């Protein structure tokens with residue numbers, strides 16, 4: 001299987017260092033003025049491209065803080081995700097991974113900072129109409145699948161389409177067939193959740209999210225409750241979505257999978273982003289905390 005996502009985004013730039021971006025070396029002797037090598041047009045073009053990169057971000061967390069009572073769970077998270085980018089969040093239990101993910105969908109209210117997701121910007125509060133649009137743009141899948149046991153697979157998928165999106169039944173069923181094919185479960189549409197394995201139920205949960213046509217998918221340890229074989233079938237579905245260019249943020253304990261699909265890995269430690277980098281970061285951890293985490297597991 002191809003280990004390289006089909007649409008890797010452009011390399012992440014270091015922000016506002018225009019001289020570094022143009023590869024201009026500073027000259028300690030002062031013989032060459034680095035500024036002189038850069039025309040105003042070049043600077044404007046670069047700044048324009050940087051600001052358009054910023055406005056194109058699918059996710060942008062700026063100095064996000066979250067408390068649960070006295071427990072300061074997120075301590076100033078800055079994170080941006082570009083279209084097509086796949087971010088894996090790793091870290092010890094309790095480090096704030098799920099909370100960070102849930103803040104992106106306003107399932108948790110942030111206490112300080114700001115969040116922009118799919119063009120919707122919010123702080124502690126978000127207008128109801130914006131929240132409705134945000135939820136349509138973002139799919140989120142958890143460890144527990146939360147399918148309705150009394151509804152068929154197909155109805156589990158069409159429910160939000162007909163009730164939230166006010167779509168006709170025929171069109172909703174067509175979409176259900178399309179997304180079930182995407183997760184390899186076309187033949188299960190008339191079954192009930194209890195007739196499916198855990199892995200199949202999780203794939204239905206993913207299909208249900210995909211049916212809404214999200215611009216961003218968030219996955220929170222979606223394979224933690226599954227045995228290895230079922231884990232594999234769910235990861236293959238996520239990997240396929242990755243190859244198709246879906247923007248994704250996934251919290252995972254599957255390090256090999258993270259290295260395979262993620263463009264960037266974010267290691268959280270005690271409510272902060274402690275280290276981040278390309279997949280290779282897991283082979284060459286820079287901080288003792290990440291090294292310890294990788295050596296000792298969870």
Ligand SMILES: Nc1ncnc2c1ncn2[C@@H]1O[C@H](COP(=O)(O)OP(=O)(O)O)[C@@H](O)[C@H]1O
Nearest residue numbers: 068071073091092093094095096097098099100
């Ligand atoms: N709804 C909640 N109410 C109170 N405390 C919470 C809640 N959710 C999470 N926490 C606390 O926030 C911290 C971070 O939790 P979480 O984001 O779930 O971490 P992780 O996903 O990395 O295991 C933990 O100390 C946890 O107990």
Ligand SMILES: [Mg+2]
Nearest residue numbers: 097098099221
């Ligand atoms: Mg968690």
